[in-house]
Amino acid sequence: MLFQNGEPEALRLPLAMLLVFGGAKLMAEIFERFRQPAIVGEILAGIIIGPSVLGWMTPNELLTTLADLGVMFLLFRVGLEVKASDLMKVGGTAALVAFLGVVLPFFLGWGVMLLWGEPQVEAIFTGAAMVATSVGITAQVLASKGLLNLRASRIILAAAVIDDVLGLLVLALVSGLARGKVNVLELATTGVLALGFTLLVAKWGGRAMGRVVGRLHGKLQMQEAQFTMAMVLLFTLSVLAVYVGVAAIIGAFLAGMAVGESVGRRVHDLAHGVTELLVPFFLVGIGLHFDLHEFTAPSTLLLAFIILAAAVFSKFVGCGLGAIRLGRADAARVGVGMVPRGEVGMVVAQIGLGLGVVPKHIYGVVVFMAVATTLVAPPLLSLAFRNAQKTEGEEEVFHLG
């Protein structure tokens, strides 16, 4: 590792900033030149400076902090551009997309692992790790192309939020199975609480924030008062989201939607500065988790590719089927948009590793699946959205990048 020993403490932060940010942007530029998605370049930068190739860095607390903050701000920024009412309108379709996109990957992953001869619990955990979509990756791609307000994009965002709640339930279920006790009442409470919080904030958050911002307008002495209020809401909803059981980034997304219509352009710009700085840490962080050395046995590598294929196929088909009534073009967009598993799949695998029910080589397979689905999704998204009309939505389309 480049900076674990022998480097002065004062060097850690600036060196990490330089390597991660500089590496990510260099790769992004190279990828853009070859008309490939910049996001793929940034994740590859993580693989390159990570243990697989150069070995300069491994995931550590410093990087994790910046990555988590980065994805939190990314979802907040995306929320700013999206109207809650627009997501509500596509809620029915999104729920079906999310449901089928959870059920298919779970059972396919489980089945494949059983056929491969793995034990029951490991098979179930692999299925669970294939469930959750990384909304961050898809949001970043759609936002950087200015496509957030298309119907398919809205369905993807709404479905990804519901997917997070369902993924939480699946994880609670399989963790209970691994520990040998499943409390159905607790599961139901968790689900109702998480869904209730999300719907409540989505439905009433915007109106409430409009009133608060209006009432406090001009009354606060501090500079950048709107930005400060938006940040406090962002962190408050992130904390509450974790309390009710969903991911902090869902809270960040809800916060963005809640203030999106009541704050000025300035708040967008300031939040965008944070996003520009920190999103590379999120992307590089995903790549850093990947470790080629775990694939010493050829059979593990084969299994990894089979699981990858199952993960892509099952999400694409499951989510696509959920949106099929919108026509094949939009169904394909939705299907592709839900493919990336990113950091979420890794978290499930880490929990399984911690519970002692996921052995090291299966962990490697799941991480491979999570990273690879994230790498294949952006080019597929470009393809699927190639003919989409940017002005389809009634809103002005905002270019996040």
Next chain:
Amino acid sequence: MLFQNGEPEALRLPLAMLLVFGGAKLMAEIFERFRQPAIVGEILAGIIIGPSVLGWMTPNELLTTLADLGVMFLLFRVGLEVKASDLMKVGGTAALVAFLGVVLPFFLGWGVMLLWGEPQVEAIFTGAAMVATSVGITAQVLASKGLLNLRASRIILAAAVIDDVLGLLVLALVSGLARGKVNVLELATTGVLALGFTLLVAKWGGRAMGRVVGRLHGKLQMQEAQFTMAMVLLFTLSVLAVYVGVAAIIGAFLAGMAVGESVGRRVHDLAHGVTELLVPFFLVGIGLHFDLHEFTAPSTLLLAFIILAAAVFSKFVGCGLGAIRLGRADAARVGVGMVPRGEVGMVVAQIGLGLGVVPKHIYGVVVFMAVATTLVAPPLLSLAFRNAQKTEGEEEVFHLG
């Protein structure tokens, strides 16, 4: 501690963000209402949520990362607003200010501790901890009032940079004494290297960056290319600064000056977003280090106040004398501006603690001095700059806040 045990891992980051950012801004608002400096409120927020009062938080890696990044961006932002050539013009005066502002506090601190009956090495270390000015605090106050381009402000900034180099030499000297060996040649090399790097970048950095930005203009495919270039320079110079021996934030300041004239308004805004979010972590972090419980003995408290008085008096008189030829008003401004020791004094004390030459109660006294000088400086600055004409400089005055 509020989040060391029993809280889910996912809660750590959003909860820390909410407590630190929310607490800081709440206190800032209260202080602004009573026409007191917001910065003092934010530091007090750290004392309140820290071990002295509520005990919700202690300094940890997450907070340190965000605080270090915050002060790095603060100095970068300040550098953006300052012309290197303007600092060079006042270089002679600034050097005198820095020199006297290092010599007087060092010998006064040393002498007071000897009179108090402390051993030689501890006395020397206390003197060393009184040497270094925290340019971050003063810069934040001046910037938030839009005073960066006054003559006195320029002298303060230039002197603070030289002060950092001198402080480095003092620290190397006393660390050598504590270890029983002082290498004069090494000291001289360090000094020349640090000063050479700073002067070189200040003198030629702007011209070089102007050429680079001009040449790359329109050639890069990536979005926000100017911001990306500015960030890469910021992190590169921060790393180099640490390598040659000065603080990373000096590199950040030099980077800001180097790109200030060649990048557009957009870069200022994006960097400002990061500053707005993270500077509260820097300020709260200073307050968090303060622990009232270290003052169980009344004699320690008395010593702390004597050292505080010596620290304020010696910097004010030393730096004021250095600038006396500009008249008493500007001399007073410069003297007050160099008073805050902030995080720099604490770092010296921590090194002494690590070397085993600074006992716990003296460490407490030094931290008290560092925090208290930081708390008294902003109101004194407001007073000293009360009659300063904002338009004195030839530049348009920019309001950072």
